[in-house]
Amino acid sequence: MxxxxxxxxxxxxxxxxxxxxxxxxxxxxxxxxxxxxxxxxxxxxxxxxxxxxxxxxxxxxxxxxxxxxxxxxxxxxxxxxxxxxxxxxxxxxxxxxxxxxxxxxxxxxxVEAAVGGGVPWIASVEKVRRIDDVSSFSGIMNGTTNYIVDAMRRQGADFAEVLAEAQRLGYAERDPSADIDGIDVLNKTIISASVAFGVACERDLPASGIRNLTKADLDLFAARGRTVKLLGRGVSEGGRYAAAVEPVAVAADSLEANVPGNFNLITAVGATVGELKFYGQGAGSLPTGNAIVQDVLDCVSGTRRPVYDFTSQLAYDPTLLRADYVLRTAAELGDAEPYGPGAVVVRDLTAAGARALLDEALATDPTTFMAALAVEE
Amino acid sequence: MxxxxxxxxxxxxxxxxxxxxxxxxxxxxxxxxxxxxxxxxxxxxxxxxxxxxxxxxxxxxxxxxxxxxxxxxxxxxxxxxxxxxxxxxxxxxxxxxxxxxxxxxxxxxxVEAAVGGGVPWIASVEKVRRIDDVSSFSGIMNGTTNYIVDAMRRQGADFAEVLAEAQRLGYAERDPSADIDGIDVLNKTIISASVAFGVACERDLPASGIRNLTKADLDLFAARGRTVKLLGRGVSEGGRYAAAVEPVAVAADSLEANVPGNFNLITAVGATVGELKFYGQGAGSLPTGNAIVQDVLDCVSGTRRPVYDFTSQLAYDPTLLRADYVLRTAAELGDAEPYGPGAVVVRDLTAAGARALLDEALATDPTTFMAALAVEE
Incomplete structure (x- = not known):
């Protein structure tokens, strides 16, 4: 061909x-x-x-x-x-x-290469869906921000320092906004939700990034057995779905916490197969090139012909994604409990509600950082 | 059909x-x-x-x-x-x-369901091979032993106690030999090497298990930033290949170290795609059933028709797999350096040489435990 x-x-x-x-x-x-x-x-x-x-x-x-x-x-x-x-x-x-x-x-x-670089994520989700409903997905989908957070944690360095190093290595763009503000992950989350749930995914999803993450924030979470990762997530149940992008404070002994450098790790949960995780290089000439060539080979050989039929009746319902949220901020917030020095936790917010609360806090304290607390298993 | x-x-x-x-x-x-x-x-x-x-x-x-x-x-x-x-x-x-x-x-x-339960491992390796040579694979392929080691580490319990609990839960057989002596992983390693390297894999591979692993052994490795996992591994280079099954002392912050319960995590390394890891339920009625039904669907739809052509000229060369090995033993071993209380390290052995050394030590001290030291990244 x-x-x-x-x-x-x-x-x-x-x-x-x-x-x-x-x-x-x-x-x-x-x-x-x-x-x-x-x-x-x-x-x-x-x-x-x-x-x-x-x-x-x-x-x-x-x-x-x-x-x-x-x-x-x-x-x-x-x-x-x-x-x-x-x-x-x-x-x-x-x-x-x-x-x-x-x-x-x-x-x-x-569209395999649009999400997760060399990670065979899109084709795997399509395969899961031959048998199972995908009830949720979640993952590290951006190598640049994982590199930054991982280096901050392992080297005890601060954000600006590591970002500069990532830019020097070519892992981060000169204008890093798309990565560190979660826009890149938002795009990948929209595509993943569309494939996983068979719906033309809502594009106006709650999204926040790691621009304001400090070494002190990581230390605060580390003292509670957690670390921070920027995750794209989606969930579907009872004819509804939701998705969001936000930093999540995950357990320090989770696989996500231990993903090194610019790697990606993305999870799908299926009804019969349970939890599946896929890990690999999230970017780069050869890994992303490999994902493209795999798609080309699927097409040439006729072994895979994805049909994206977005006629599903699933309704977007942002209330499906709820969590407790930690905010490190100088802003005064109602209904907040102390979490640590300078930080509070607000219980049971939707991802959309949390994003609104973050905006409120940022108006007072532009250095505010917010992360969802992953539910402990 | x-x-x-x-x-x-x-x-x-x-x-x-x-x-x-x-x-x-x-x-x-x-x-x-x-x-x-x-x-x-x-x-x-x-x-x-x-x-x-x-x-x-x-x-x-x-x-x-x-x-x-x-x-x-x-x-x-x-x-x-x-x-x-x-x-x-x-x-x-x-x-x-x-x-x-x-x-x-x-x-x-x-044969997807023969390795890794619900983990889409075999089909993924076949897909990698459409473009890349697979230079190595490695992984946790037995849920029972991972459950045991993980519970010993997280609960600080000893082997016999956790094995009994695993038997009670149905994760371990009444006769657990096939799992804890590495026979089950040996079979999966032979199959994985055959698919990954395109060769009818040698069956007489070096193999050892975790029967003699104690809580004190895990503590010894934990003090050095490591934990023990039973891994099946294979490597291919320069027209030769090798494979082995053995406990490996991996870095505590590796993904392998943090695989919980009876899950599996298997890695393939390809020339262009780099490192890919696949994680999921290693056993169970529905996950393994799912893997079988995926194979059935591949067959019915004609989308995948694996052809195992074992005419490759790859030669089995056990010297390809080398590592430093730690033995906790009362036996006196030549060329050994101290590693910790009651334990020594022997440098640069082949997996086959290490297995022979283990037999020698077991003859004197039947409680001897041996693990390879994973190379720190």
């Missing part, structure tokens, strides 16, 4: 390399690149030229960002070409449109 | 239940049971009767043990019927014969 790659950054180059070195029967014949970077005879700056090439049957989109990725993906699907994408932003924003276009034209839509 | 279940114990009943409640298009029409237990119109005590039923296209074998399971599986494959089995003992003993019969008749051979 002849395929085109849109975007020749880290991931695009990884895909090209893996296919050239390790895959028979698939050939990258076209690459979309910027006009001033056309360094390879396969490259063009014109997407129309790629669309006009009847031999190209599949398009790998790894440009990132919403536009022009959205337009290119829709055009590919509408022309009957299969699409494999690692672009979480565009899938989170337009999953339902892509799914409908895919169903209409019969073209395949593969 | 009409299928037969051979053996109606915990797993067989789980398969029957899951198919009846959750799967369309598959029907259990025949069940092989003992003559005095024929409580269902689908049951027969005659395998010949099942083989004579032309409508049965697939046989689920979950009887356990080597015979008559081997004879029944061979007969099914030779008659062109697909086989799905959870029986690690018979697959470890006769994988090459089954694979050859499967290739000859074109019938499918599915």
């Amino acid at each position: 002849k395929i085109a790659i849109l975007g020749y950054g880290t991931v695009g180059r990884g895909v090209d390399q893996i296919i050239a070195e390790r895959v028979d029967g698939v050939e990258v014949t076209r690459i979309l690149e910027l006009p001033d970077r056309l360094s390879d005879p396969r490259m063009t700056a014109s997407y129309d030229e790629i669309l006009a090439d009847e031999e190209v049957e599949l398009v790998v989109e790894c440009m990132g960002g919403v536009e022009p990725a959205r337009t290119y993906i829709m055009a590919a699907l509408e022309s009957g070409r299969h699409v494999v994408t690692s672009n979480k932003a565009v899938v989170a924003a337009h999953f339902a449109d892509f799914a409908a276009a895919s169903v209409a034209s019969g073209a395949g839509l593969f | 009409k299928i037969a279940i051979l053996g109606y114990g915990t797993v067989g009943r789980g398969v029957d239940q899951i198919i009846a409640e959750r799967v369309d298009g598959v029907e259990v029409t025949r069940i092989l049971e003992l003559p005095d237990r024929l409580s269902d119109p689908r049951m027969t005590a005659s395998y010949d009767e099942i083989l004579a039923d032309e409508e049965v296209e697939l046989v689920v074998e979950c009887m356990g043990g080597v015979e008559p399971a081997r004879t029944y599986i061979m007969a099914a494959l030779e008659s062109g019927r697909h086989v799905v089995t959870s029986n690690k003992a018979v697959v470890a003993a006769h994988f090459a014969d089954f694979a050859a019969a499967s290739v000859a008749s074109g019938a499918g051979l599915f």
